[in-house]
Amino acid sequence: MKLHQLQYFCAACRSGNITRAAAELHVSQPSISMAIRELENEFGVLLLQRNNKGFEITREGTYFYERAMVLLEQADELNQMMCDMGNQRKRINLGIPPMIGTFLFPKMYREFRKAFPEVMLNSREGGSRYLLEMLDDSTLDFAILPTNQLSEDAYNILKMTDTETVFCVSKDHPLANRETVSIQEIKEEPLIMFNDGFYQNVVIKERFEKEGYRPNILHYSSQFYTIREFISDGITGGFMFRDIAQAVPDIKGISLEDPLHIQIGLVWKKNQHMFHDAARFLEFTKKYVKSNM
Structure with missing residues (x-):
C-alpha cells in the first residue's frame, strides 16, 4: 500500500467519478484505475463495484476510505510539520x-x-x-x-484593544438622539442578533436576563452585512462595536447605562x-x- 494509491482511491470516492478524480489530481484516468486495482489485489477485497454509471463504493471500500482519509490527514500534518522545520510552511x-x-x-x-x-x-x-x-x-x-x-x-x-458594545438604531429612530439607554427602555425593541455561538449573543442575553427581561429578537444572522442593513433600514435595532457604528453613516450607536466593555x-x-x-x-x-x- 502506497500513499499515492490512497490519494487516488480517496479522490475517486470523493468525486464519485474516476475521470473527475484524474482531472483533480492531474494524472491520467488509467493511473487512478490501476492504483485502485492494485489495492484490491493486495487486500483481496472489492473496494469499488463497477457498473454502467461508473461505480459504487462497497462496504469494504467505505471502511477503507474512512481510514485512508485519516492516514492522508496525518500525512499532510506530518508534511506541514517537516516543512516548517525547513522553514517552508508559509x-x-x-x-x-x-x-x-x-x-x-x-x-x-x-x-x-x-x-x-x-x-x-x-x-x-x-x-x-x-x-x-x-x-x-x-x-x-x-x-x-x-x-x-x-x-x-x-x-x-x-x-x-478594548472597545464597547453599543445599542444601534437607524438615524431616524426615536432613540437616535440619546447618548445612553437602559435595558428597560429597549426591552420591547425588535432586535437582530448574531447566531448562537457568537460572544455578543451571549453577553447581550445575559445583560437582559440580569435586568429581568428577555430580548425581543426578530431575526438571527451570522452575516454582519445583514445585521447592518436591518439596523440602517430601521427594521430592527441591534448591537455593534462602537468603532463600527461610528463608521456607518446611517446608524447611531448608543451606550448602555451600564456600558458593555469588550476586551479583544x-x-x-x-x-x-x-x-x-x-x-x-x-x-x-x-x-x-x-x-x-
Whole structure:
C-alpha cells in the first residue's frame, strides 16, 4: 500500500467519478484505475463495484476510505510539520469573528502582507465558540476574539484593544438622539442578533436576563452585512462595536447605562507547536499592537 494509491482511491470516492478524480489530481484516468486495482489485489477485497454509471463504493471500500482519509490527514500534518522545520510552511490559519474582521483586521492584514509577502494569512470567519473549537483541534494557529470570559489557564492571550458594545438604531429612530439607554427602555425593541455561538449573543442575553427581561429578537444572522442593513433600514435595532457604528453613516450607536466593555486579544492554544511563520506572526502582532492600538 502506497500513499499515492490512497490519494487516488480517496479522490475517486470523493468525486464519485474516476475521470473527475484524474482531472483533480492531474494524472491520467488509467493511473487512478490501476492504483485502485492494485489495492484490491493486495487486500483481496472489492473496494469499488463497477457498473454502467461508473461505480459504487462497497462496504469494504467505505471502511477503507474512512481510514485512508485519516492516514492522508496525518500525512499532510506530518508534511506541514517537516516543512516548517525547513522553514517552508508559509501559511498561518487565523480565525476572526465578523465584526472584529470589519474594523480591526484589514489594516493589520495589509501591514503583515507588506512585511511578509511570502506568507499566506488564511482567515476563517465564525463565532467565538466555533473558532475556539477550531483552535482546540489545531485547525487554527490563532484567533482574534473577545477575551472577557476566556481563562488564561486554558489559552495564551495577547491583549490587542478594548472597545464597547453599543445599542444601534437607524438615524431616524426615536432613540437616535440619546447618548445612553437602559435595558428597560429597549426591552420591547425588535432586535437582530448574531447566531448562537457568537460572544455578543451571549453577553447581550445575559445583560437582559440580569435586568429581568428577555430580548425581543426578530431575526438571527451570522452575516454582519445583514445585521447592518436591518439596523440602517430601521427594521430592527441591534448591537455593534462602537468603532463600527461610528463608521456607518446611517446608524447611531448608543451606550448602555451600564456600558458593555469588550476586551479583544490574539488567542492561541497552550503548549502547542509554534510554527516558524506563526512565531513571526506573533512577534509582528506584538509590535503592531504597540504601535497602533
